[in-house]
Amino acid sequence: MTQITSASIPEVPQRRVPGGIDAHGLSRSFGDVKAVREMALSVPPGKVTALVGPNGSGKTTLMLILATLLRPDTGFVTVDGIDAMRDPQGARRRIGWMPDTLGVWESLTCLEILGTMGRLYGMSGAEADARAAEQLEWVQLTEFAKRPARVLSRGQQQRLSLARATVHRPSVLLLDEPANGLDPGSRLRLRDDVRQMAADGVAVLVSSHVLSELEEMSDRAVVVRDGTTVSASELDDAADRELRYRIAGPENAQGAALTRALEERGIPYTHGRGRQRAGVVVAVSGRQAAAQLLAELVGAGVPIAHFAEEGSRLEDAYLAAERPAAQGSSGAGTAAGPAANAAPQEGETA
Numbered sequence: 001m002t003q004i005t006s007a008s009i010p011e012v013p014q015r016r017v018p019g020g021i022d023a024h025g026l027s028r029s030f031g032d033v034k035a036v037r038e039m040a041l042s043v044p045p046g047k048v049t050a051l052v053g054p055n056g057s058g059k060t061t062l063m064l065i066l067a068t069l070l071r072p073d074t075g076f077v078t079v080d081g082i083d084a085m086r087d088p089q090g091a092r093r094r095i096g097w098m099p100d101t102l103g104v105w106e107s108l109t110c111l112e113i114l115g116t117m118g119r120l121y122g123m124s125g126a127e128a129d130a131r132a133a134e135q136l137e138w139v140q141l142t143e144f145a146k147r148p149a150r151v152l153s154r155g156q157q158q159r160l161s162l163a164r165a166t167v168h169r170p171s172v173l174l175l176d177e178p179a180n181g182l183d184p185g186s187r188l189r190l191r192d193d194v195r196q197m198a199a200d201g202v203a204v205l206v207s208s209h210v211l212s213e214l215e216e217m218s219d220r221a222v223v224v225r226d227g228t229t230v231s232a233s234e235l236d237d238a239a240d241r242e243l244r245y246r247i248a249g250p251e252n253a254q255g256a257a258l259t260r261a262l263e264e265r266g267i268p269y270t271h272g273r274g275r276q277r278a279g280v281v282v283a284v285s286g287r288q289a290a291a292q293l294l295a296e297l298v299g300a301g302v303p304i305a306h307f308a309e310e311g312s313r314l315e316d317a318y319l320a321a322e323r324p325a326a327q328g329s330s331g332a333g334t335a336a337g338p339a340a341n342a343a344p345q346e347g348e349t350a
């Protein structure tokens with residue numbers, strides 16, 4: 001894999017002095033394939049930023065560039081203000097990198113792997129060994145301390161990978177599909193660990209295809225498509241943004257009483273599709289408005305068996321990115337359009 005060197009690389013133009021990651025103008029081609037095109041991205045400290053996009057949109061290529069493991073054709077990356085092109089070693093000391101597969105020395109024990117990593121990051125032998133034991137305890141792998149990594153299950157490998165990525169207490173953490181192969185309990189732990197690291201000030205960038213997982217772990221979302229950043233948005237509490245709610249009667253059908261009540265109130269709705277998607281979908285301006293609508297319907301004697309938020313802001317942003325630009329934001333057949341479409345190009349904000 002190409003290593004970044006400082007030779008003949010121009011200095012980062014003065015833009016802002018960020019903690020975390022600031023990248024702009026990133027491009028990388030593989031032959032004719034433009035995997036990343038003029039991409040801009042910021043990953044602020046103290047927050048978890050979700051990186052989402054369709055297959056082949058350039059997420060892993062971007063992650064590898066940010067981790068200083070792949071050299072971009074153009075562009076700049078700073079890590080805690082350090083120019084990663086000119087000083088990749090300095091940047092790497094601040095970065096924790098968890099790839100989607102562990103890729104370790106399989107015959108070494110878990111303790112040896114983490115101890116070796118600690119030494120590579122400049123710790124003394126005693127310090128590295130103590131840190132290795134501490135990390136194994138953190139990821140609940142102490143019982144495997146003296147066993148070779150090849151005996152670990154996929155989920156255990158992921159936990160060892162997280163321990164390895166954070167052995168040197170990085171201030172930036174890059175996680176590529178971290179929940180792959182984790183059982184539900186381990187996923188919840190991972191979410192809590194990632195949130196705790198962000199609370200401690202770490203800048204976290206995490207990519208995953210499991211949007212529900214990302215939604216509960218992330219503060220922000222960056223959506224990429226065709227190698228470019230198409231939107232960046234805060235996943236703030238949905239207090240007063242437009243939301244979609246699915247409403248169904250006791251038979252899980254749309255129900256004449258329900259549709260009549262909505263029509264009388266001038267509330268547009270669309271029909272659900274399929275057995276699991278029965279009922280109607282309406283757009284409301286925030287949870288307060290949703291609560292009022294529910295109270296009103298029940299007050300009017302409409303039988304309601306299901307009333308729940310539909311999709312999520314992250315899902316909306318992702319689906320909007322999957323659609324070709326020409327289709328725009330038609331709302332995907334629901335009463336409300338995606339809420340995140342108007343988000344600015346990442347890098348123009350901050």
Ligand SMILES: Nc1ncnc2c1ncn2[C@@H]1O[C@H](COP(=O)(O)OP(=O)(O)OP(=O)(O)O)[C@@H](O)[C@H]1O
Binds near residue numbers: 053054057060
């Ligand atoms: N080493 C490589 N050689 C040739 N093409 C590559 C290489 N790495 C990536 N690509 C191409 O670059 C594009 C972006 O790939 P990348 O792996 O970054 O996407 P991704 O968003 O991570 O995809 P996925 O979600 O499927 O993992 C794809 O078209 C891919 O085929």
